[in-house]
Amino acid sequence: MDLLIFQAPILMVQASMDGILLGILFALIAYGMALQWGVMNIINIAQGDLVILGGYIAYFMYLYGIHPAWGVIVSPIIMYFVGIGIYKLVINKVVDRDLFISILATFGISILFMQLMNFAFGADVVLANSGYGTTMLFDNSVTLPNSKIFAAIISIIFAIGLVLYMKKSKLGRAIRATAQNARAAKILGVDTEKVYAATFGINAALCGVAGALISITFTIHPYMGLPYTIRSFMIVIVAGLGNLPGVALSGMGLGVFEEFADYILGTEFRIGSVFLLLVLILVYRRFKLSKKREYLK
Amino acid sequence: MNKNLIIYLLILIFGVAAPFIFPAFKVQLSILCVLIILAITWNIQGGEMGYNTFGNILFYGLGMYLCASVQVGMFFPLAEWTESGGEKTFVHTPAQFFQGFAAGLAVAAIVPTIVAGLIGYSILGLRGHYFAICTLGLGVAAGEISGGIEIIGAGQGFTTPPFPNIGSLEARGEFFYFCSFVTLVITFIAVKSIYTTRFKLVLNAIRDNEDKAEAMGIQTMKYKIIGWMISAFFCGLAGGIMGGLVGYIDSTDVAFDGREMGVFMVLMAILGGKGTLWGPVIGATIFHIFKEGFWTFFLGWQYVALGVLIVVIVIYFPEGIMGWLREKYPERFGEVVDEADRKAQVELK
Numbered sequence: 001m002d003l004l005i006f007q008a009p010i011l012m013v014q015a016s017m018d019g020i021l022l023g024i025l026f027a028l029i030a031y032g033m034a035l036q037w038g039v040m041n042i043i044n045i046a047q048g049d050l051v052i053l054g055g056y057i058a059y060f061m062y063l064y065g066i067h068p069a070w071g072v073i074v075s076p077i078i079m080y081f082v083g084i085g086i087y088k089l090v091i092n093k094v095v096d097r098d099l100f101i102s103i104l105a106t107f108g109i110s111i112l113f114m115q116l117m118n119f120a121f122g123a124d125v126v127l128a129n130s131g132y133g134t135t136m137l138f139d140n141s142v143t144l145p146n147s148k149i150f151a152a153i154i155s156i157i158f159a160i161g162l163v164l165y166m167k168k169s170k171l172g173r174a175i176r177a178t179a180q181n182a183r184a185a186k187i188l189g190v191d192t193e194k195v196y197a198a199t200f201g202i203n204a205a206l207c208g209v210a211g212a213l214i215s216i217t218f219t220i221h222p223y224m225g226l227p228y229t230i231r232s233f234m235i236v237i238v239a240g241l242g243n244l245p246g247v248a249l250s251g252m253g254l255g256v257f258e259e260f261a262d263y264i265l266g267t268e269f270r271i272g273s274v275f276l277l278l279v280l281i282l283v284y285r286r287f288k289l290s291k292k293r294e295y296l297k
Numbered sequence: 298m299n300k301n302l303i304i305y306l307l308i309l310i311f312g313v314a315a316p317f318i319f320p321a322f323k324v325q326l327s328i329l330c331v332l333i334i335l336a337i338t339w340n341i342q343g344g345e346m347g348y349n350t351f352g353n354i355l356f357y358g359l360g361m362y363l364c365a366s367v368q369v370g371m372f373f374p375l376a377e378w379t380e381s382g383g384e385k386t387f388v389h390t391p392a393q394f395f396q397g398f399a400a401g402l403a404v405a406a407i408v409p410t411i412v413a414g415l416i417g418y419s420i421l422g423l424r425g426h427y428f429a430i431c432t433l434g435l436g437v438a439a440g441e442i443s444g445g446i447e448i449i450g451a452g453q454g455f456t457t458p459p460f461p462n463i464g465s466l467e468a469r470g471e472f473f474y475f476c477s478f479v480t481l482v483i484t485f486i487a488v489k490s491i492y493t494t495r496f497k498l499v500l501n502a503i504r505d506n507e508d509k510a511e512a513m514g515i516q517t518m519k520y521k522i523i524g525w526m527i528s529a530f531f532c533g534l535a536g537g538i539m540g541g542l543v544g545y546i547d548s549t550d551v552a553f554d555g556r557e558m559g560v561f562m563v564l565m566a567i568l569g570g571k572g573t574l575w576g577p578v579i580g581a582t583i584f585h586i587f588k589e590g591f592w593t594f595f596l597g598w599q600y601v602a603l604g605v606l607i608v609v610i611v612i613y614f615p616e617g618i619m620g621w622l623r624e625k626y627p628e629r630f631g632e633v634v635d636e637a638d639r640k641a642q643v644e645l646k
Contacts, residue, residue: 043426093612099426100349104567104611107560112604119597226437233430272441278434279420286422
């Protein structure tokens, strides 16, 4: 790595910029993950598939001649109702149960979504072309597609909007109250069932935004969901629940890591390195925690 | 006791006779045996120990690749074999094939066991859902990485040695059926005898309250690792046999197939009933029949059905068939039932 920084400084800059822009998108997905994990105490394996579904909505708009950037507005609206539907059908039965039940149930949803998307949209890798062109930096040596910059800006806008919404609005306060103590919130007149449904809907809407942006900047494919789930899970455990700057930072860190893994190890090991990183992070976390336990002894 | 012995004998006789009674279903029966092995071994973690793993697929896939690699590598250069793909430039003689397969199975059982022991200390320290996600990541990572390794076929897959021509056309099916059936019997006997010892009680103590078990002086980590190593041993064997049976190994679709096998083993054990000896066996049998029916008559919709099935089983049927039977007929499970107490409880409800 030290060698690389001197041998190929341009590559370093390129990979870092790509990684940061990518990481902002990851952070948006991870924010949704943290939200539902914190409020409802479920881990949603289908998170990535919601993202891909959101991407297909934007792609379809592109196919019918509408500029895919409008997907950023249309996709979350559709995905919100998809999220509510999933909540009413499945999630409300696993909220109070063991976490493993929610993992397995959402795993089932994930398989279901994958296959339905495969039927509906075909197994091809697709991309909604935004036609935004590219920006050249440093004497044309670093290229940044404008669509990536657009995606990052939109993600930041949505994230800030959501944070403000959570702070100021009535529903946002109800969601935060439920996250702190669901029983107490119920006693004080919060309809927790509604709050849960709304939380899952908002999460799905966030996935929709992220998916639409991914369909513009990268590619989508029905079976690409699980890596997004794992990435968002990883970001959340590194940052901790409810730590928003942490989510943003670790999202960007993951993006940079991935770009470097892509350049150094090769594209075929990209997804593998993400999953290995997850294992390493969890193992590191386990040794750190066990050290803490030894102090207590 | 005598009655049980007769039942076991009947099942054994049926198992031996099955390929001759249903000659058309030999491959299906062999797959059923492998599925039962996977469900039983998953149950050691998920059912008895309370560690819900998606990662046993790692040992299964590892066993599959190792068995085939050893079988080829013992007699021919491995890299050239995988490079030639489907067109066979090298042919095993029958003796070479069987020697290679036996050696391959031995390696396929031992190496995953060692791997489980090595990674066990760091991974089994995770609790609950962190463990589940970590093992999920491990399985997928193994699939992705093995898909990038050139010597075992990378993305294009690895063709296992074809069965040698030894006269009868039926020989291949019978050979693999008896391999998997004997492995199943050994697995069942081993697990059954383990379940009668103190080891099972320790595992159950870990499931019920790990901290308390540790406070009672049980070295929980040691038992967890041993439990995982036992699972890995039989998973590796099952994988090796399955590799020979399928005849073609692909990194993400056959070996480290988290979307199919990795979920199947969890689902089968839950369907039959977690934490029971017979549950996984029954669950796997029912699941396999259902699956084959669906795969045959609704081709294309099988994953949709699978997704729905997972959701339905997990939400509405988490105790499984054995759990349901146990609730219905507690006397059969050796539980003492006080009729008056039971009636009082029913009235309270």
